[in-house]
Amino acid sequence: MTQDDIFEKVQEVLVDALAVDDDEVTPEATLTSDLGAESIDFLDIVFKLEQSFGFKIEQGELFPDNVTQDPEFVQNGRVTDKGMQTLKERLPHADFSKLEENPDVTKVGEIFTVDALVKFVERKLDS
Secondary structure, X not given: OOHHHHHHHHHHHHHHHXXXXXXXXXXXXXXXXXXXXXXXXXXXXXXXXXXXXXXXXXXXOOOOOOHHHOOOOEEOOXXXXXXHHHHHHHOOOOOOHHHHHOXXXXXXXXXXXXXXXXXXXXXXXXX
């Protein structure tokens, strides 16, 4: 599959899961801020990606579990260096440049973009 093919399937998944228009699902759109995804939607997105692409996504593989609640990873409302490193290890498909500029814990959701999902799918299909 080409990157464009993967994008189109991811776009279909997000349009279905989040009830958004396909023109809203751009590579740079964030799942939460731009597309309105809530925590329950992430389960639906994982399920629909598994169905669309025919692979299994382990719990915490696409969206990490409880990293932002761990005091080693977040202190005083900011992601610590160890937290940033852990996120990068768990989410090699995500772009951390904005979070590195402003490691406020409320900004963690911004790493989950449509492009990050496309890169995640590419990695899964290649492995």
